[in-house]
Amino acid sequence: MRAPARIAVGYDGSPGSEAALRWAAALAGALEAAIKVVHAVGLLEHAGLASLSVHEDRARAIAAGAGVEPSRVEWCVLEGDPGSVLCRMAEGPDPPELIVVGTRRSLVHPGLLGSTSLGLVACAPVPVVVVPPADRAS
Amino acid sequence: MLILAGPVGEREHDGGSHPERPARIRAALDGVSDLRLGSDLVTVAARPAQRDDLLRVHDGEYLDELESFSRRGGGALDADTYVTDTSWDAAVRAAGAGLVAIEALESSGEGAAFVVVRPPGHHAQRDRGMGFCLLNNVAVAAAALVAKGARVLIVDWDVHHGNGTQEIFWDEPDVLYVSTHQWPLYPGTGRPEEIGGLDAIGTTLNVPVPPGATGDVLLQAMDEVAAPAVEAFGPDWVLVSCGFDAHRADPLAELALTSGDFAALARRTAAFARSPGRLVLFLEGGYDLQALRQSTAATLGALVGDLPPPEPPTFGGPGSEAVRSAARDRRRAIEELSDRLLAVDSLDAPVTERPRWGLGGAR
Numbered sequence: 001m002r003a004p005a006r007i008a009v010g011y012d013g014s015p016g017s018e019a020a021l022r023w024a025a026a027l028a029g030a031l032e033a034a035i036k037v038v039h040a041v042g043l044l045e046h047a048g049l050a051s052l053s054v055h056e057d058r059a060r061a062i063a064a065g066a067g068v069e070p071s072r073v074e075w076c077v078l079e080g081d082p083g084s085v086l087c088r089m090a091e092g093p094d095p096p097e098l099i100v101v102g103t104r105r106s107l108v109h110p111g112l113l114g115s116t117s118l119g120l121v122a123c124a125p126v127p128v129v130v131v132p133p134a135d136r137a138s
Numbered sequence: 139m140l141i142l143a144g145p146v147g148e149r150e151h152d153g154g155s156h157p158e159r160p161a162r163i164r165a166a167l168d169g170v171s172d173l174r175l176g177s178d179l180v181t182v183a184a185r186p187a188q189r190d191d192l193l194r195v196h197d198g199e200y201l202d203e204l205e206s207f208s209r210r211g212g213g214a215l216d217a218d219t220y221v222t223d224t225s226w227d228a229a230v231r232a233a234g235a236g237l238v239a240i241e242a243l244e245s246s247g248e249g250a251a252f253v254v255v256r257p258p259g260h261h262a263q264r265d266r267g268m269g270f271c272l273l274n275n276v277a278v279a280a281a282a283l284v285a286k287g288a289r290v291l292i293v294d295w296d297v298h299h300g301n302g303t304q305e306i307f308w309d310e311p312d313v314l315y316v317s318t319h320q321w322p323l324y325p326g327t328g329r330p331e332e333i334g335g336l337d338a339i340g341t342t343l344n345v346p347v348p349p350g351a352t353g354d355v356l357l358q359a360m361d362e363v364a365a366p367a368v369e370a371f372g373p374d375w376v377l378v379s380c381g382f383d384a385h386r387a388d389p390l391a392e393l394a395l396t397s398g399d400f401a402a403l404a405r406r407t408a409a410f411a412r413s414p415g416r417l418v419l420f421l422e423g424g425y426d427l428q429a430l431r432q433s434t435a436a437t438l439g440a441l442v443g444d445l446p447p448p449e450p451p452t453f454g455g456p457g458s459e460a461v462r463s464a465a466r467d468r469r470r471a472i473e474e475l476s477d478r479l480l481a482v483d484s485l486d487a488p489v490t491e492r493p494r495w496g497l498g499g500a501r
Contacts, residue, residue, distance in 0.1 A: 012217070040326070041324065042216070042217045042218045042269075042324055043218045043269055043270065043298070043324050043390060044157075044217065044218050045217065046323070046324060046390065046391075047157070047389050047390045049157060049389075050217060050218075078322070078326070079322040079323050079324055079326060080322070080323075080324055080325050080326020080327070081268065081269075081301070081324065081325040081326055081327075084301070084325055084326035084327050085326050088326060104216075
């Protein structure tokens with residue numbers, strides 16, 4: 001087994017996704033891996049009806065702060081539910097070798113993994129790392 | 139005769155400025171009124187679905203948590219989907235309205251039914267609400283019919299893929315799920331290669347079409363891809379996830395249909411039913427109120443009276459090649475999976491299928 005050279009991380013501007021991005025960027029920096037920051041566009045955002053705090057600049061700044069060269073950071077926007085987007089990417093051409101996601105509150109499994117995380121762990125053909133939010137990690 | 143089941147959600151489950159809003163029900167009802175059906179319109183009140191009805195398609199743990207969440211006042215399920223203190227009661231009545239519609243049609247033996255409810259349902263998965271949907275209304279109705287031994291066709295012409303319905307019936311050989319939807323678009327599922335599970339190969343049928351596609355493209359999908367599969371399947375009932383957000387005025391997507399196209403789709407879909415009185419349409423999306431009203435009138439007018447639609451049908455948009463490509467990709471996927479099954483049958487070895495996103499992998 002070799003270290004992953006391509007890492008995808010789900011990012012929606014939430015605290016959980018920022019924690020995931022920081023963790024993924026730290027790993028990418030240490031391994032000199034490329035990192036793809038993936039933002040999934042939902043129904044409201046597609047229609048311009050949601051003002052999510054999603055900024056490419058912020059994502060790139062987090063990656064740079066963890067020591068990832070800017071040329072190794074790709075910002076990727078895809079239509080869909082976060083889980084379906086990341087799974088589709090993992091099944092497509094030039095797939096990531098590692099997927100990193102944060103956690104959100106799960107209605108069915110409070111305190112455990114969110115449904116996106118659970119679904120990814122089950123369906124992704126590559127390893128998935130689920131990063132807890134900063135308050136839980138501490 | 140038209141049976142109208144509901145309405146549900148005319149006042150409750152109100153997310154303020156959210157596009158999935160109570161006024162949608164009034165717009166749909168106005169569309170029904172525009173038809174002036176008189177005694178040909180029969181309204182039946184919705185009743186709450188029983189827990190056993192819901193458990194056919196949803197996990198009990200999810201139902202408990204959703205009810206509790208709503209009773210506590212609710213909040214955001216995700217970036218798109220809200221829950222209020224009235225959402226649970228509305229969702230359970232919306233899920234029950236389809237069952238009432240089926241009973242009414244079984245009694246009358248003629249006509250069609252329109253289930254005028256919200257919140258919509260086709261994105262709701264077994265253990266998760268999403269995409270404005272909490273409980274899967276069309277799936278609750280289809281599962282009840284299957285439990286009675288029926289074979290059920292679900293046609294989903296909402297502009298978004300019904301990932302929840304697909305997931306729920308992925309391995310159900312007695313349900314044929316047919317979806318046309320814009321691609322790429324939320325929820326990101328609905329590729330032609332998604333054909334159903336090992337126990338139900340070919341009973342999921344997806345035809346994604348590009349932005350700008352017109353009504354003739356969706357009719358081509360029905361005629362060239364769906365119709366042969368439907369004929370081979372032989373449905374006893376036809377249920378429709380009847381979203382009107384493929385209308386060109388809708389703010390949430392970019393297809394280019396008019397109300398006249400929905401009338402044509404309704405005629406095609408009605409022809410899939412082998413007997414009279416076996417067609418139920420469920421309101422799903424549709425967020426421009428005028429388009430929703432006109433499309434409701436055009437769709438139902440085509441079924442119960444052959445009334446002319448307020449807008450002409452559309453032609454010439456992109457997507458004809460996408461339909462042909464979907465047919466090829468679907469055929470190839472079915473052949474490949476069938477070949478694998480034949481190969482391992484001779485070895486008496488199990489075929490395993492890695493879970494795909496939204497197909498029960500989260501459970």
